[in-house]
Amino acid sequence: MKQIGISMPLPPPAPDHTVDGAFFAREAERLGFESIWVAEHVTAPAVVTKSKSTFFVDGQVPGFPDPLIVLARASASTSNVKLGTSVLLIPEHHPVRLAKALATLDLFSGGRLVLGIGAGWLEEEGEIMGVDFPHRWSQAKEAVLALKELWTGEQVEFHGKYYDFPPVRCLPRPAQRPHPPVLLGGVAPNVLKRVVAYGEGWAPERITAEELKERLKELWELARQAGRDPADLQISIHGKEADPDLVSSYLEAGAQRVVVGCPIVTQEREALEHLERIAKTILPLAQRS
DSSP, X not given: OOEEEEEOOOOOXXXXXXXXXXXXXXXXXXXXXXXXXXXXXXXXXXXXXXXXXXXXXXXXXXXXXXXXXXXXXXXHTOXXXXXXXXXXXXXXXXXXXHHHHXXXXXXXXXXXXXXXXXXXXXXXXXXXXTOOGGGHHXXXXXXXXXXXXXXXXXXXXXXXXXXXXXEEOOOSOOSSSSOOOEEEEOOOTTXXXXXXXXXXXXXXOSOOHHHHHHHHHHHHHHHHHTXXXXXXXXXXXXXXXXXXXXXXXXHHHTOSEEEEOOOOXXXXXXXXXXXXXXXXXXXXXXXXX
16 A cells, blocks of 8 residues: 655754644654654754755754654654654764664664664764765664664674674664664665665655655665565655655556655644645545555
């Protein structure tokens, strides 16, 4: 069955008010959205000279609440809606600390976490957070492998280029077995090989429906060559406008889930208005696909 998710609205760089994840998730669940998604930037560099993006608002990075705290609030106010990161910048976190936080969230939400990960595009932020930016996807792979070992092993030690720790126990365990699904973001040439090697799905953003259709053919073939069932991989398209024709095109191209964006707002009343409009125009598309 096809699904429609919704992204949490981002506040401006200097917000008067940030929409509470508990409120947003509760209303999204009531309206019938399958999932809510929260983005991450750990910090907002005051001076950005190396990175260029239309994502900036008035030349600044929008103010990002901590995604795991937002999702924890969302979890406590809901019972069914899935809780996703889109995306968590995984090289900016130590896997031992992150494994516990994610496992705790998955446990207390009843197994609703979907971990979308990326390696980051904002070079200044990565440098501040200790990321080997030119090789950030190698660092991301190490982090994912360490997370999965921590979630599934009894006593885990890890000795890699970026992360090295002696035998430890990671408790509590996540509710999902063997662990929450890890979806890799990005559209780089190597992303599909990464998905097959250490992911449970793909969560691209900057891709057209036609490009998706072609790249899924490649992904299915890579999966079969690796002995993986293509049906086990989640395909989740992110960052799309709430346009019925656009969303339909992705569902028809092979996406299992399309996550539409909510505009930048500062008040919960505004967020609810957008949620209700999007629910009315977009949610019926999942039933038709």
